[in-house]
Amino acid sequence: MPDAGDNEILRLRQLQKHFLVKTGRFESKRLRAVDDLDLVLRRGESLGLVGESGSGKTTVARLITGLEAPSGGEIRFNGRSIGQLSPRERRKMASEIQMVFQDPHSSLNPRKTIHDSIAEPLIINTPLRGAALHRRVAALLATVRLDHRFLYRFPHELSGGQKQRVCIARAVALNPKLLVLDEPTSALDVSVQAQILEFLRELQRELDLTYLFISHNLAVVRYLCERVAVMYLGRVVETGPTGTVFDHPQHPYTEVLLRSVPLPEADGQSANAAVEGDLPSPLDLPPGCPFQTRCPKKFGPRCETELPRLRAVADGVLAACHLHDASGSSGAEAAGAAAVPTGG
């Protein structure tokens, strides 16, 4: 792992989140939503967290923000361990870590006006009241470039993009250092998405924020995030600078993911889908690499028995794949077939 510096705002170490699922009358199985997850987020950067359903990326968001408690492992925020906080301490985190949720239509209480929704964190955490409170709420609305006539409207009178801006205003009300954004533009049209993405960039500079940007849309992540982490079935399988990872993927799943994205380009479409089959059931994971059931580059028994660990494979890029592990038996020959650039 690269050196932990004190420009590190968040570090996840061996993070686990398991759920017990009843699979029969007397039987339950363990669902490993997040398993042995290692991740580092540096101050001021945008880290993209990508993966498909079942990857655990939303669970990671909920663990970091405290909506769920981890089953194991460590979450360090600014050096402090925040995995097991008391409710009072958790409340203090409200001004440090905040989140913007995926669906703008259910992120705002339909019975509260926009003003009341934005004012809530301020009422709970600050002594602001009356005119001073109104001023601050109006100022926040201005920060997200919404006219103050929206203050006393109800959420259903706003469009998706406007609602998302309100959610962002609410999230930055307490001047957090870290903003977790869970698919904030997935429900929005392309042109509205473009506005919100541009706006998020400016906001990051203005307010000196760090972003953890969760998305299944790789192009959006490329645009907004300097670094990216790719998740599969609860673990990070590759991480590094976005451009490098997307142009020269080191993990077979990253490659598959990139090849599957349909490009709005008339040529350059892959002729066949990159991978066959569905995700294996997370309740019945085979030992060894979680991707072995669908991996086009699976090369031998090692993939089936040994779990690959994240190791450095190139400049700033870490990948968890036996292909890159020179100490393994068939690593060397197979490595030659790996790391094919996928365009640029």
Added chain:
Amino acid sequence: MAAPDRPLDAAAFDEAWWQRHGPKIRQMRIYWHTYRRSASAMLGLGIVGIFLAVAAAGPALVPYPEDAIGAVHMAQKLLSPSAAHWFGTDEVGDDIFTRVVVGTRLSLLIALIITGVATLIGVPLGIFAGYRGGWLRELIMRVTDVFLSVPALVLAIAIVAALGPGIVNAMIALSLVWWPGYVRLIESKTLTLKNESYVAAARLSGASTARIVFSHILPNCLSPILVKASMDMGMAILGAASLGFIGVGAQAPTPEWGAMISIGRNYLPIWWWYVTFPGLAIFLTVLGFNLVGDGLRDVFDPRSRGR
């Protein structure tokens, strides 16, 4: 900070009353327009309105006020409906119209108290069970299940039998029997609401459980509560009347509709008016409240409207 769209001066924050309350008023008007579209809902509203008016002003305007408290006029007993006695008289000569009108206030009051108490007990328990979960939820839900597994009226009769007959005891019995319905309804609604993103956002803002419950969950439960409560008003009237009919509710000479039918039953079929008019009153109030409840449900949940 980015330049705001308009200059922010102190005067701007004395927002015009209209701007602040405009959207809420508009929302109410939309509800009203939607409600108005349904003929049956308007009919129900009309019926309920008439009975409310009767309950409010009736007792002051009745032709024979002393008949409501049991004056005896044996010379005028069992007279058929006429200009002097619109609904006829009963077996002690009391004007049935007067008694029905005075009984309206009584019945509506009973219904309001029963529904009110049931809501006040059932809703908090339901929210508590739904939000907290765990063993407390199991406890509350199982107790609720026990209450719900006994037929409501049978249980009410049993409670009144234990407490002794009388209108107050009947109300206590019915309230105790009514609250479990609310627990079920609110518990399931709370379970859904708990997972909404805005509740998660409130938790992230540091909201305490109390704040989340009162500020986020309760307001969004109001529509089903309102719908159920309106229908329950009718059902509560019926319940009180049923207890009165059996003889364990209101006691003579209180002009309670059910009690009147109970006695009037003996005078069928010749002196038909004794049973008919109180019965009609019960029928109309229950119908009215049911229609209002239906109308409210259609207003709040447009999907339930037939297309």
Added chain:
Amino acid sequence: MSELLAIEDLRLEFDTFDGVLQVLDGISLRIAPSETVGIVGETGCGKSITAKSILRLLAEPPARIRSGAIRFQGRDLLTLPEREMRRIRGSEIAMIFQDPMTYLNPLFTVGRQLGDVIRAHGKLAGTPLDAAAVRARTLDLLRQVRLPHPEHQLGTYPHQLSGGMRQRVLIAMALVGRPALLIADEPTTALDVTIQAQILDLIAALVQRLNLAVLLISHDLGVVAKVCQRIVVMYAGTIVEDGPTAEILNRAQHPYTRGLLQAIPRLHGGQAHLSSIPGGIPDLLAPPTGCRFYDRCPIRVDRCRAGPPPLVAVGPAHRVACPVVVAQRGAVLA
């Protein structure tokens, strides 16, 4: 008749609490046999409503077709009695939708549901099938949609399947009547990227093997680019541009299409900024008399407000509804 489907100047309104929405304003579209056409547009452009109108799936109040025709193999679908429409739906024209779960009955197995459709079609065609024939056809269809272990899937329930597998089952159901046209309304929007790629591949393969024409609706230009030979771009109830896929992606002419293409982030990067289109869609209760894109258009002139801009050819099979562009490029007789 060289064309399979021709929508001619379709105009549709919608009654709402606030008034009458002018949802579709003169949509004209053609699909040839075995051709794949994609409709792209953002929320409110009317693409889904256009698709549903073809099969008359919209409730007539509050929707109302003011004028226009939809000709399928020569017959105007809008004038057909409901009985005739029912014959066409599911057999000659089939449709699949966005969320497969809501279109499958959770109480019956996949085999049973597919079997029911097969039996119904057999009766409709006057050739009732016995149980063995139904089972054989069910398995055949499941194989065609590349569902793994088809014999096993006969006994599974929808909730046991993943999203991608459910969508395959729905595609199988759509293929029962051997349709000439498949309408797919955002079929992969709810699916993961890798599964989406599989389903799009499947659709492309089915097009080849069965000579199927496809009308694919999506907000995602990448999806449409992968499967479709032609793209139709819609905005606020009008068609602003249509043409071969390569033309639209590389040589888009209409300012809305260009704005859209510039707003899409690219997987291979290289964008300093994403330009977005300022403003929002016009109010469909009182739409502008001229071009509906006027308020947001960077190249507008007064003439644009005069009347709805006609679709004019500016290249082989490439039409644009913009008088400014047409004047610049010169109309081409296609």
